[in-house]
Amino acid sequence: MTIDDLKALIAQAEFHKFLKMDVLDLEADGKLSIKLPFDESYTIFRKAGAYHGGIIASLVDVAGAMACSVVKGYPTPTANLRIDYLKSPARCDLYADAEARRVGRGIGVADVTIRDENGTVYALGRGTFNTADPRPVG
Amino acid sequence: MTIDDLKALIAQAEFHKFLKMDVLDLEADGKLSIKLPFDESYTIFRKAGAYHGGIIASLVDVAGAMACSVVKGYPTPTANLRIDYLKSPARCDLYADAEARRVGRGIGVADVTIRDENGTVYALGRGTFNTADPRPVG
Amino acid sequence: MTIDDLKALIAQAEFHKFLKMDVLDLEADGKLSIKLPFDESYTIFRKAGAYHGGIIASLVDVAGAMACSVVKGYPTPTANLRIDYLKSPARCDLYADAEARRVGRGIGVADVTIRDENGTVYALGRGTFNTADPRPVG
Amino acid sequence: MTIDDLKALIAQAEFHKFLKMDVLDLEADGKLSIKLPFDESYTIFRKAGAYHGGIIASLVDVAGAMACSVVKGYPTPTANLRIDYLKSPARCDLYADAEARRVGRGIGVADVTIRDENGTVYALGRGTFNTADPRPVG
Numbered sequence: 001m002t003i004d005d006l007k008a009l010i011a012q013a014e015f016h017k018f019l020k021m022d023v024l025d026l027e028a029d030g031k032l033s034i035k036l037p038f039d040e041s042y043t044i045f046r047k048a049g050a051y052h053g054g055i056i057a058s059l060v061d062v063a064g065a066m067a068c069s070v071v072k073g074y075p076t077p078t079a080n081l082r083i084d085y086l087k088s089p090a091r092c093d094l095y096a097d098a099e100a101r102r103v104g105r106g107i108g109v110a111d112v113t114i115r116d117e118n119g120t121v122y123a124l125g126r127g128t129f130n131t132a133d134p135r136p137v138g
Numbered sequence: 139m140t141i142d143d144l145k146a147l148i149a150q151a152e153f154h155k156f157l158k159m160d161v162l163d164l165e166a167d168g169k170l171s172i173k174l175p176f177d178e179s180y181t182i183f184r185k186a187g188a189y190h191g192g193i194i195a196s197l198v199d200v201a202g203a204m205a206c207s208v209v210k211g212y213p214t215p216t217a218n219l220r221i222d223y224l225k226s227p228a229r230c231d232l233y234a235d236a237e238a239r240r241v242g243r244g245i246g247v248a249d250v251t252i253r254d255e256n257g258t259v260y261a262l263g264r265g266t267f268n269t270a271d272p273r274p275v276g
Numbered sequence: 277m278t279i280d281d282l283k284a285l286i287a288q289a290e291f292h293k294f295l296k297m298d299v300l301d302l303e304a305d306g307k308l309s310i311k312l313p314f315d316e317s318y319t320i321f322r323k324a325g326a327y328h329g330g331i332i333a334s335l336v337d338v339a340g341a342m343a344c345s346v347v348k349g350y351p352t353p354t355a356n357l358r359i360d361y362l363k364s365p366a367r368c369d370l371y372a373d374a375e376a377r378r379v380g381r382g383i384g385v386a387d388v389t390i391r392d393e394n395g396t397v398y399a400l401g402r403g404t405f406n407t408a409d410p411r412p413v414g
Numbered sequence: 415m416t417i418d419d420l421k422a423l424i425a426q427a428e429f430h431k432f433l434k435m436d437v438l439d440l441e442a443d444g445k446l447s448i449k450l451p452f453d454e455s456y457t458i459f460r461k462a463g464a465y466h467g468g469i470i471a472s473l474v475d476v477a478g479a480m481a482c483s484v485v486k487g488y489p490t491p492t493a494n495l496r497i498d499y500l501k502s503p504a505r506c507d508l509y510a511d512a513e514a515r516r517v518g519r520g521i522g523v524a525d526v527t528i529r530d531e532n533g534t535v536y537a538l539g540r541g542t543f544n545t546a547d548p549r550p551v552g
Contacts, residue, residue: 012184013181013182013183013184013190014178014179014180014181014182014184014190015179015180015181015182015190015192015193017179018156018179019192040152041152041153041155041156042152042153043151043152043153044151044152044153045151046150046151046152052151052152052153052196052199053196053199053203053216053219054153054157054192054193054195054196054197054199054200055153055192055196057192057195057196057199057219057221058190058191058192058193058195058196059192061190061191061192061195062192065191077223077226078191078223079222079223079383079404080220080221080222080223080356080385080404081191081195081219081220081221081223082218082219082220082221082358082496082540083195083218083219083220084217084218084515084523084540084542085215085216085217085218085219086515086516086523087516088215101498101500101535101538102500102501105408106382106383106406106408107355107382107383107404107406109356109498109500109538111538121515124515124523124525124540126496126498126538126540128355128356128383128404128498130382130383132381132382132408217521217542218494218523218542220358220402220496222377222385222402222404224377224378224385225378239360239362239397239400240362240363243546244520244521244544244546245493245520245521245542245544247360247362247400247494249400259377262377262385262387262402264358264360264400264402266360266493266494266521266542268520268521270519270520270546288460289457289458289459289460289466290454290455290456290457290458290460290466291455291456291457291458291466291468291469293455294432294455295468316428317428317429317431317432318428318429319427319428319429320427320428320429321427322426322427322428328427328428328429328472328475329472329475329479329492329495330429330433330468330469330471330472330473330475330476331429331468331472333468333471333472333475333495333497334466334467334468334469334471334472335468337466337467337468337471338468341467353499353502354467354499355498355499356496356497356498356499357467357471357495357496357497357499358494358495358496358497359471359494359495359496360493360494361491361492361493361494361495364491
């Protein structure tokens, strides 16, 4: 499975027709960035343009899973996800910078920082991913 | 702020036109259930009908925040969110059962269980919510 | 590995000469209770008799790992641990009630409730444990 | 409350007679390092010299709370704690590098990295701390 395969996998998910992410960088060591352009449909308060917490959690989910997947070369399902919301982004594009911190035989851990283009950090994400090879042995 | 006010608050969020939740029960002590009817647009793999992790995280976010809000009588923004994915639900409606475990002056904690109508549990959520009164003192 | 083997494993850890836990119930399906009798050396403020957060975290760690271990029949190392402190226990014995919520081939999830003998809940714990069989294949 | 006051607060806890930490750096902006010299009594398996998970959790707790406390100038109790164990340290001194990521009026978030003197990372910690001023208003 190549990086293009992974991008294709992301692209085919139904939910990603709504969550219109753009994978900017994707390195074989598990570092990547994803851009999410602002859209009114992502907001909880339309007037303020504040992002819904679920949208930010979704970004963390995708970026973290992708960081582990690219190291392994196959999909690594999310086992758990944790998001700390530091401040509320308003009406701006978001960027998710992900980094695999450890990718073991059964479990991987990835960190995700949610920021805007100026580097202001809005949320911190961390997750555990199931990195066991899904393909049959032998 | 009444329970109907809270439901109206949920209803007006742009993202909730996509995440079509139905608040089934909502008690003043911070217990509630939300139903999310299955929709293809929530899936990560359309064929299997498997829910995207971000959709489940969004359900946990809304249900947990609502559990603390109803106790306080005003919106309680999410400080952090944690979701453990136990098994993947496929092509079924989901229910989020939320319960406020502690609602203090500054911090609240709520538990959310994600299940189907038969009681099979797919995910466990827990979150911390900012319960400080947003209204000016005096 | 029997339940007695597990208890022996707990007993031989150096740190457990300090953290003097008593395993009360231990069932094959991953439910158990541990009692920690109060000791001045567990406190952060001696006068108030308030437990140090690290002591409570340690209890969650042991109880959660044991819940998954007893299902598997071998030690299941902690992958991550999360503790929510709801209120501060003072100068009382603590009980950790643990329950395995899911024990898969590679990952297990356990819940731990920290309470006193009257049922007052002081902390909520949840953890992920590495449930892969450590013994060589074949 | 000065930085020396904080160190004195740490020093007086009963549990810290067992957990013999040394505060190396402590800056007013919430960055600090703590050294924990290896001791047999911290191990889970004496032979391997592997640290008990509870000891590492305790280090994260103290370092994270201290990072928020030093910014605020008063004690900031732990609301929740999360530790990801990446690899098992054996028979070496540990260092906890803590950093306050956000310190608000009611809630603070701090990150803690657990490493040895060579920079090998063994665990990642993150916590939420209650930063409300405990002193009476007016």
